[in-house]
Amino acid sequence: MATQAMRAPMSAEHRFFLLGAIAMAAVNVAGFSLQFAMGRSTFAAPPLLHVHTFAFFGWTFFYVLQTALATTGAVALHRRLGWIGAGWAAAIVLLGIVMTVGMVRRGASPFFFEPVxxxxxxxxxxxxxxxxxxxxxxxRRRTDWHRRLFFCGMTVLMGPAFGRLLPMPLLIPWAGWAVFAAIMIFPVIGVGRERARGRVHPAWWWGTGAIVATQVAMAPIAFSPLGLAVYGWVTAGTPGAAVSPVDFPPFPPGV
Structure with missing residues (x-):
């Protein structure tokens, strides 16, 4: 009876995804904590920024929780909470775009990226x-696809954290690609782990392919006539309209 009551040992795959989720959370905490410790973040920021920050941080720990529930066999609770996650993920997308638009409208784009x-x-x-x-x-009913695609999705959200850990001023004009290289560490480890075992799940190729395609498309879209027109429309009548969309902003004092 005691033997039957013992929980089955965690599989290598479950261990990988749980440790990966924890590592992502740790990078996020490290990146944003470093900014706060260096005085680059403040609680005096606009309220919407706090909402954005708590939503993104909360989502990261929600992902860890969901991964832990799936790993430990609490699948029923994992599925019930999943519908909260669906709405939360939609809020992440909306808040991310709203905050980005707000920053360029204020002329507050990071100085290591061209505003557009x-x-x-x-x-x-x-x-x-x-x-x-x-x-x-x-x-979601195909667990092998579900967990890998979510893992790749979480990878995309690691950009801001790595942007706070990397020496971004020294990486101009390749700062965007440096962040991309950093976030790709996570899916590359996943692919490498499975390649070593003989077969890479196709979900990795779809997930990493989407990330790579997004990265490659950024500059051509941003610097196209349409991209510049969108930037002009977004910043019209705001301080951002006085900022050149295609030039790096000046270094802030003390940098």
Missing amino acids: YFLFMNSLSVLCFGALATAAILL
Whole structure:
């Protein structure tokens, strides 16, 4: 009876996804904590920024919770909470775009990105996350696809955290690609792990393909006539309209 009551040992696959979720949360905490410790973040920021921050941080820990529930066999609770996650993921996409638009309208794009590139980089990234999350939800009954697509979606959201850990001023004009290289560490490890075992699940190719395609599309879309027109429409009548969309903003004092 005691033997039957013992929980089955965690599989290698379950362990990988749980440790990956924890590692993502740790990177997010490290990145944003570093900014706060260095005085680059403040509680005096606009209220919507706090909503955005808590939503993104909350989502990260919700992902860890959901991964832990699936890993430990609490599948029924995982599925019930999943519908909360669906609405939360949609809010992440909306808040990400709203915050990005607000920053370029204030002329507050990070100085290591051209403003028009920043507008499309952030917006396309959260849309990519939304697409991968939607695909994962639609394939929720196919656990092998579900967990890998969500893992890739979470990878996309790691950009801001890595952007706070990397020496971004030193990476101009390749800062965007540096962040991309950093976030790809996670799915590359997943692919490498499965390749070593003989077969890579196709969900990895779809997930990483979406991330790569999004990254490659950013600059061509941002600097196209349509991208510049969108930037002009977004910033019309705001301080952002006085900022050149295609030039790097000046370094802030003390940098």
